[in-house]
Amino acid sequence: MILEKRLLARDRGVGLLNKFWQVPWLFVLLVTTIAGVGYVALYSAGGGAPEPYASKHAIRFGFGLVLMLSIAMIDIKLIAKLSWLGYLGGIGMLVLVLLVGNVGKGAQRWIDVGPIQLQPSELMKIMLVLGLAAYFHRASWERMGNILFLIPAGIMILIPVGLILKQPNLGTALITGLVGTAVLWAAGVRWWKFAALAVCIGIAAPIAYEHLHDYQRARITTFLDPESDPLGAGYNIIQSKIALGSGGLWGKGFLQGTQGHLNFLPEKQTDFIFTMLAEEFGLVGALSVLALMLMVVAFCFMVAFRSRHQFGRLLAIGLGTNFFLYVFVNVAMVTGSIPVGGVPLPLISHGGSAMLTTMLGFGLLLSAHIHRDAELGVTKD
Structure with missing residues (x-):
């Protein structure tokens, strides 16, 4: 009996060691590199000092790295079984925010969890992907055509x-809806259903606009004509465009950005961190950062293509879409391509909730990669 326990413990140890060696360390290096870029940017945003942003960023990433690798070791079967619990937990936290959440800048989005403030809407995007992947992972093509199943x-x-709209947080709500839609598309929902949904959204858009908060309507008006209020609602995006243009091809140099260091650039440590990078490192530096981000998205879809089970495919596609939308919305926002919506740049912007949820998502992604050949059950008829 004792010998059997020792052999079982040894087998588990070997299994864990085997999983550890299956971790794609180039991806881990890629994530670490992007976080390193974030440290450099936040060091500059802090006036050339690690406080108050860069040091916290490094600590959060260190914790997130441990979290990512720990989750990567968890069997994907267990993750699939707990997906519903995660989804319901995310919904519960959103309800809790509306009841006892902290209010900041006119929105109720955060709750205190020990020494940190957590934004459950960020976490909910990951939980939604898990819930939808669990719901669809054994659904047949015939069942996907049944409207009642959808x-x-x-x-x-x-x-x-x-x-999330109740908080209110329009930007995150839209991203959450788009992430869910991407999982539906990957699961095999017929294209005409998306076309019908698009028509319905187009019809409802004018009505929805009338129910937006005043500051949300102001963002849309400012997006269409930022010069109409250059010292008010249009100030942020005008200063952002000035900083982007002044960086030129190679940038002004590290710690030499005038818009950021003379405090013309608003929220330079969070929403407009990409603008600060572009001013100091130019178009070449900005495109290099985007190239690193694109590699992360490419890895997500590579995991999806290599997974032998639907749960892993949907999980990877959902997580990859979420990361892509993070980057796309932030960059489009600071370049004036879409209205400003308060979406951070992952692994670079200052913020604990975004870092935590990003690394949590990467941990789930790595688990899907390591357990890509796992047997999760047969397809339902």
Whole structure:
């Protein structure tokens, strides 16, 4: 009996060691490199000092790295079984925010979890991907054509989107809805259903606009004509464009950005961190950062293509879409391509919730990669 326990413990140890060696360390290096860029940017945003932004960024990334590798070791079967619990937990946290959440800048988005403030809407995007992947991972092509089978999935998306809109947080709500839609598309929902949904959204858009908060409507007006209020609502985006243009091809140099260091650039440590990078390192530096981000998205879809089970495919596609939308919305926002919406640049912007959820998502992604050949059950008829 004792010998059997020792052999079982040894087998588990070998299994864990084997998983450890299967970790794609080039991807870990890629993530670390992007976080390193974030440290450099936040060091500059702090006036050439590690405080108050860069040091916290390094600590958060260190914790996130341990979290990512720990989750990567968890069997994907266990993750699939706990996905519903994670989804329901995310919904519960969104409800808790509305009841006892902290209010900041006119929005109720954060709750205190020990020494940190957590933004559950960021976490909910990951939990939504898990819930939808668990719902669809054994669904057959015939079942995907049944509208009644898709109604629960639609409700799963609408509930968190509605709760996030109540905070209010329009940008995150839209990203959450798009992430859920990407999982539906990857699961095999027919294209004409998306076309019908797009028509409905187009019809409802004018009505929805009338129910937006005043500051949200102001963002749209400012996006269309930022010069109409250059010292008010249009100030942020005008200063952002000035900083982007002044960087030129090679930039002004590290710690030499005038817009950022003379405090013309708003929220330079969070929403507009990409602008600060572009001013100091130019177009070449900005495109290099985007190239690193694109590599992360490419790895997500590579994991999806190599996974032998639907759960891993949907999980990787959902996580890759979420990361892409993070980057796309932030960059489009600071370049004036879309209205400003308060979306951080992952692994670079200052913020604990975004870092935590990004690294959590990467941990799930690595687990899907390591367990890509796992047997998760047969397809339902």
